[in-house]
Amino acid sequence: MSSVSAYYNGKNVLITGATGFMGKVLVEKLLRSSPEVKAVYILVRPKAGQSMQERVANMLKCKVFDRVREDCPNFHEKIKPINAELCQPKLAISAEDEEELLTRVNIVFHCAATVRFDEPLKYVLHALQLNAMGTQRLLELARQMQNLEAFIHISTAYANCIRKSIDEIIYPPPAEPKKLFDLVEWLDESIIQDITPKLLGEWPNTYTYSKALSEYLIQQEKGNLNIAIIRPSIVGASWHEPFPGWIDNFNGTSGILIAAGKGILRTVIANNEAVADMIPVDITVNLTLAAGWYTAVHRPKNILVYNCTTGGINPFFWGEMRQYAMSTFKRNPLEKAFRTPGAQITSSYLINQYWVYLTDKAWAILYDLYMRLTGRKPRMMKIVKRLHKSMMLLQYFSTQSWNWSSDNMNMLMSHLNTEDKKLYNFDVRQLHWSEYIESYCLGAKKYLLNEDMSGIPAAKQHLRNQRNIRYAFNITLFVIIWRIFIARSQMARNIWYFVVSLCYKFLSYFRASSTLRH
Structure with missing residues (x-):
């Protein structure tokens, strides 16, 4: 028997951020592993012209729910959407919905957050309002819940990224949250924009900064709540559940992998020897559900923080x-690739910029010129610029390594029975990185680009054609350079003949040496 699954059966669960990547996987795993869960309340707001009902309907059509759909076709009846806005006072929840939540909810999973790394003013304010102030407002609601047994907050392993060694504790905040909230409310926007760099200090972006504030707020305002904090590192495609390689967004690593596979991105700014601390989304969700069970059943005296990372246990670079x-991508190429996949890594900004202009932007200009000549809208340069902007935002994380302790994660694993260790597997020692990255790339091909594996032969032929075009272009370029520069200058010809003669002598010597050895 699974103790974790049995715990959630009959419970009412509240989840924020359920329409996001991790939120959908959490909802799916909860419904599939605990089919007798009583209700799953999800806080949803209207967005991008879609009503709450439309967003929920689109969410339930997602492929991530295919497995639970087979087992329980009426699973959607357990999902109870609540119209809410975390950035508004009292979450903008109706009195009727608030009463239902206060009397019924047993456990809260707070996954909602903005993951934008941009630093313009509107994102600074939005990150503070959603990640920090939204957490505070949800805590106020949770403290009034009559039957609440656990409150689980999803943070990030990079909330304290200004430290190289990060323990499973809550560190002092970058600023006093309440004073900062007051400051943001009464200061003019232009002044906030001017002081933002000073506010962030050593923190690389508003996401990590606001997450550090949120952790401290939880510690200060927990009251009598049983709380745990989960700190995942770079969340990637699923390892096993609900399907290997499942991913539904182009954010972060996913977008970079696809751009490299398409041949659009040929240079990446990163450190070859730095740890790429990735964590599959299903491992994070399994740990989250297990932590919810442990927090509710064992009621630890203090807030337990779980560093959900791989670098200290199963490092990958x-x-x-x-x-x-x-x-x-060479064995299983993406369809209609721009060029042959061949991304290179450098941690030097100058070298990176050199290759950006020489390989990425130069080819983008040529491709856009071709698009114009054929009467189509040029778009490649715009894509390349956006990609490299994203790379610069990720540079802080791709060029450094951190040391995270994982004592609480190991402790939690030791409390699981044999069945729970199978159903809620978060043992990162079992990850084989070569297999996982292959699954990730194929998942991006299948779930993000909607490409079928049957199209691989055609994709390989397309790459061969691209290679032949590149060879023809290089030969043409060489001939043009020869005619313009070398053929018209006696000195250039002499230098050219000297280099060719030297290469010939070297090859002759190498061939003679090989013959003597045999």
Whole structure:
């Protein structure tokens, strides 16, 4: 018997951020592993012209729910959407919905957050309002819940990234949250924009900064709540559940892998020897559900923080990721690739910029010129600029390594019975990185680009054609350079003949040496 699954059966669960990547996987795993769960309340707001009902309907059509749909076709009846806005006072929840939540909810999973790394003013304010102030407002609601047994907050392993060694504790905040909230409320926007760099200090972006504030707020305002904090590192495609390689967004690593596989991105700024601390989304969700059970049943006296990371237990490096990804895309190429996959890694900004202009932007200009000549809208340069902007935002994390302790994660694993260790597997020692990255790349091909594996032969032929075009272009370029520069200058010809003669002598010597050895 699974103790974790049995705990959630009959419970009412509240989840924020359920329409996001991790939120959907959490909802799916909860419904599939605990089919007798009473209700899953999800806080949803209207967005991008879609009503709450439309967003929930689109969410339930997602492929991530295919497995639970087979087992329980009426699973959607257990999902109870609540119209809410975390950035508004009292979450903008109706009195009727609030009463239902206060009397019924047994456990809260707070997954909602903005993951934008941009630093313009509107994102600074939005990150503070949603990640920090939204957490505070949800805590106020949770403290009034009559039957609440546990409150689980999803943070990030990089909330304290200004430290190289990060323990499973809550560190002092970058600023006093309440004073900062007051400051943001009464200061003019132009002044906030001017002081933002000073506010962030050593923190690389508003996401990590606001997450550090949130953790401290939880510690200060927990009251009598039983709380746990989960700190995942770079959340990637699923390892096993609900399907290997499942991913539904182009954010972060996913977008970079696809751009490299398409041949659009040929240079990546990262450190080959830095740890790429990736964590599959299903491992994070399994740990989250297990932590919810442990927090509710064992009621620890203090807030337990779980560093959900891989670097300290099963390290994997950016150089290895490049190797595995490029190998996968050469065996299983993406359709209509711009060029042959061949991304290279450098941690030098100057070298990176050199290759950006020489390989990525130069080819983008040529491709856009071709698009114009054929009467189509040029778009490649715009894509390349957006990609490299994203790379610069990720540079802080792809060029450094951190040391995270994992004592609480190990402790939690020791409390699981044999069945729970299978159903809620978060043992990162079992990860084989080459297999996972291959699964990740194929998942991006299948779930993000909607490409079928039957199209691989055609994709390989397309790459061969691209290679032949590149060879023809290089030969043409060489002939043009020869005619313009070398053929018209006696000195250039003399230098050219000297280099060719030297190469010939070297090859002759090498061939003679090989003959003597044999």
